[in-house]
Amino acid sequence: MRSDDLRAENRHRLLSTLRADGPSSRTHLGEASGLSQAALSNLLGDMIEQGILTSSNNSKAGEVRRGRPQSTISLNPMAGQGIALSLVNDRCVIRATDYSGELIYTNELHLDTKAADQQSLLTTFTDQINLGLHENKALPLRAISVGFQGVTDPLQGQFLWSPVISMRKLPVAKTLEQNFNVPVAVNNDCLLIAKALHQIQSSVLTDNFSTILLSCGLGMGMYLSGEPFTGIKSSGLELGHIRYRPGGARCRCGKSGCIEAYASDYGLRRSACNTKDLHSPLGLVSRDQLSSLCRQARGGDKKALQAFSEAGQALGYGLSNVFSLFDPMPVALVGPDEQIFELMHDDIIESMSSSSREQLDFDQLIHTYENADNLLQQGLHFDAMENIDKQLAHLNSQMAV
Amino acid sequence: MRSDDLRAENRHRLLSTLRADGPSSRTHLGEASGLSQAALSNLLGDMIEQGILTSSNNSKAGEVRRGRPQSTISLNPMAGQGIALSLVNDRCVIRATDYSGELIYTNELHLDTKAADQQSLLTTFTDQINLGLHENKALPLRAISVGFQGVTDPLQGQFLWSPVISMRKLPVAKTLEQNFNVPVAVNNDCLLIAKALHQIQSSVLTDNFSTILLSCGLGMGMYLSGEPFTGIKSSGLELGHIRYRPGGARCRCGKSGCIEAYASDYGLRRSACNTKDLHSPLGLVSRDQLSSLCRQARGGDKKALQAFSEAGQALGYGLSNVFSLFDPMPVALVGPDEQIFELMHDDIIESMSSSSREQLDFDQLIHTYENADNLLQQGLHFDAMENIDKQLAHLNSQMAV
DNA sequence: CATTATTTTTTCATGGCGTGAAAAAATAGC
DNA sequence: GCTATTTTTTCACGCCATGAAAAAATAATG
Incomplete structure (x- = not known):
């Protein structure tokens, strides 16, 4: 040094x-x-x-000293801009902030992600970013942060697998770095949500906590010793594919009885629709479909209620495993706009308390958040800004702004 | 800075x-x-x-340049000494190394740990250390590293729970720091073994790996991102108390069906002795008893073989959970002198492969070590030396040796 | 309105740190 | 004994953070 x-x-x-x-x-x-x-x-x-x-x-107006x-x-807002790119379900959102963190550009488009091939996706990303840059030419682009549902490889900047995309190994970072000549970070959506929560809720979610994201599948992120855990091979962790009921409902991963097969958008919908056939195909669940499922449950629909109850139990089972392996730690349950966790809260708690050694104060440990999209965006912006901070800190010679 | x-x-x-x-x-x-x-x-x-x-x-003799x-x-060996103190079963081992890491003192005594009260234990530790110091008066004592079976609190330097000790919250660090005026580290035995393996086998067990210790109970340690994971509240992690067979064999923790209730010294012995009564009392298992159990299995004793098979399945189940939550990572199975894991190897692999998504090369991932005691000692010495390194690095003024 | 008190910010001289180039030290070969 | 070679130390330099002193900017005071 x-x-x-x-x-x-x-x-x-x-x-x-x-x-x-x-x-x-x-x-x-x-x-x-x-x-x-x-x-x-x-x-x-x-x-x-x-x-x-x-x-x-x-x-300051009030104070006279x-x-x-x-x-x-x-x-200084003018020091540069960072771009946040996210792909969730069929929505591709591009946003930019100036160096102070203020939002200066936002755009969004719907993609037929299942149909898109590798080249067309990467071209779309590039074009969309260029569109944003055109609006703020004065600010030099300094970092791009990308967030995906699914499995990412942060080190290689690759995108390995996603429920909404048909190909594998999408070299996002490499392509964008070549096109824009700035560092590109690729991360799992859950980890980015964890980053956002760490920054915002730093009083509660401090050194060690988990985030569980129920959207398209069941995702997980984690902070350990105050650092985001970026995983061993792929990004973050997987709560969803712990074996829960061997021989049970079919999971998207190919196995049967995973937690995700019960506690996820498609798991919920399947349980509520046809309780008989748990091996039925696993299509994508739209936000509207999930909303109406919540409404049914709130309206007292028995099958819907049963589905949420089972999901809660599965989730509680998974969390109690995590609490056994680690010590009990704060958990942030993050969902879409609907207050979805309210419908499973009691089952989660019950499932956890039945299998934990000590008496835990779950109200202190379990926190729910209903704005997954927002948190993801915040996480992306924060990640990009952090990256720029690092660059500018090492810039000891004069820079041109 | x-x-x-x-x-x-x-x-x-x-x-x-x-x-x-x-x-x-x-x-x-x-x-x-x-x-x-x-x-x-x-x-x-x-x-x-x-x-x-x-x-x-x-x-160098050969080379002429x-x-x-x-x-x-x-x-410089004379720069100081560090003391390693371990308490495993009824054996309290005190060893000292000089600053170069050479062993300069070793002593060992048997304690009736169950009967000892807090004060007598702490006094014994102090006396034993003094005995060692007396032998090497020339070398100033600079650090003490303590390793225990069971649950420790490394931050407070406390000892929270152990299968071999009847009391709770033994303030080891506080007492020894007062008596000897040097920093005292208190850690779980599994984490210390992980430290030793990390140092020795750094080519295989590098940034991310787990250690599983089968001795008195079932312990676990872990390196994440190249750093020893010291746990959230208590030290390290607990594989043993993940629920494996609800309503199954009684575990020492009070619950039923934990992995440890099958894959541990007492679990093995119980399974082999009386397959009917899995709720029988859970006494300590001596090393001799475990040895004879291994011999029985190698001799073809059906009940013994069955016990090892069940233990292997339980362990494999636990590891597959860990592999699901994290990605697959190298695992070091550490046991006593007997080649105990050889007897469960096939069941571990079978249990893991049946529940993992991808095809894994288990020979690359699973490593067995049969010298738990040795590794613990090495970990302690390394920990103490690391501590001294840190002290001496910050010593910018002249020191008296 | 000038002076004083108070608080914040900058300047300046100093000692410490790592670097590259040059000098010194230590050995083998001839 | 001289030269070639390699390792180690020395030295002048620029950079870094520090504490003390100076400068700057405002409120209170008379």
Whole structure:
């Protein structure tokens, strides 16, 4: 490690603090980083000159204080932009934020993902990103963060398998990096949701927690020791394919009796429709279909209620396995707009408490969130911004903005 | 981060390299650390002066080379000593190594752990350590590393639960730190074995792997992303108490049908002795009893063979759950001297392959080790030495040796 | 309206750190 | 004894963070 690495690391720390805490005074930055005022003056002055930060004389209306007023340091929006690309079901969403994290572009299109081949998908992505860049030519693109349902390979930047796409090994990062000449991160949607929750709910979901995403299938993400767990070979973890009822309902993965075969969009729908035939084909479930299923259950429909109950039990079983393997930890249940977990809450708790050694306070551990799409977007933006922070921290020579 | 932190980190990196690779030339240290020859000269010179390292003119017999001969840098044995204390079953082992990692003291005594109260245990530990220190007065004690069977709390340095001890919350670290005024680490035996394997078998068991320890109960340790996973609340992980056969054999934890109730010393013995009564009391199983069980199975005893088969299936079930949750990863099965896993190997594989999605090469993934005691000791020594490395790296002022 | 008190920010001299180039040291070959 | 070769140390340099002092910017005071 060399002297300039030291400087880069201190710069990075300052940027991260500003990203997490918002515009801050030098005093706050000093406390958070442990650096001296002199060092701050030096580092911040450099970064302001480089166009990474801005300094403003904030005069808070209410407060009148003696002495030289504090200046507020902020991330300079003009330092660049990051693009978030997500593909969930048939929706491809492209959004961009400036360096301060403000949304500056958003677009969305529907794709026939099942029919698309590798080349057409990659071309679509490229075109859509170009469309967004055209709207904000002044801001240099510095990072792209991509989120998919399914199994991704973050190291290779590949996309390995998804319920909505027919091909395998889609080299997203390689293609986009070539086309745009910026780093491209490819991650699983659950991990990105975990990143968003970690940032937002940092008081509750701190060092160790899991996220369970019920959308198209059943996904899982995890933070361990304060770090997002990016998996061993593929991204994140899989709760859905733990064996739950051997010989039971058929799962999309080919096996029978997986947790996902009960606790997922298609599992729920199948249970509710025809309780006899659990080996029926596993088509995609639209958001509307899931909504109407929730309405049926709330309306008292017996079969629907039974489906949610079974899903809750399966999910509780899976979580109790996780709690056995690890210690009990906070869990975020993330679903679509419908308050879907409300319908299984009691069954989840019951299934978990029947198989846990100690008495647990589940209200403290289980948190539900109903805005999966939003969280995914936030996670993507945060991931892209983090990447830009890292780049700019290591930029010790002058930069052109 | 300040300039002296930088120096400390570079010092630490050099010490770690020397610890892992043994006595090395400056050339090797330069390549491993990326530091310049000038920096090396400076850093190493300091540490030699401080008595942390030694430099020797090695003249390798075979090789005759032109030019100034390389000097070899080694860890100075006289820089201090670390103590390893372990309590497994009724055996309390105290060993000490000098700073180069050479064993300089070993002692062992049998304790009636079930009968001992908190105070007497702590006093025994203190006395035993003092005994060891008396033998090597010249070397200052710099770290103590403690390993226990059971559940530990590494952060608090507490010992929470063990099959062989009747009390809870034994504040080992606090007491020993007060008595000896050095840092004391308290860890689970499985994690320490994982540390030893990581160091020794670093080619196979690298960034992500699990260790399963079959001794008194069924323990588990894990490396994730190259770091030992020290658990969320307690140490490490628990494979043993995943529900395997609801309503099945009684487990020591109070529940029924845990994996451990089948795949452990007491599970094996119970299955082999009286297949009818799986709710029988769960006494401790001596090493001799386990040995004779292995002999019976090798001799063809049907009940014994059946017991090992069931244990293998249970273990395979647990591992397939882990492989589902994470991706497949290397697993080290660690047992006592007997080649115990040989007797369950086929059942483990069968149980795993029947429930894994992909075809796995289990010979590549599953490794067995038969020297649990040895590995634990190595892990303890390594842990203590690592701790000393960290201390000495941060010691920038002169030290008295 | 000028002066003083107070608070924030920058400047400056200093010591520490790693680097590259040059010098010194240590050995084999001739 | 001289030269070639390789390793190690020394030295001047630029960079980094620090503490103390100076400068800047405002409120209170008279």
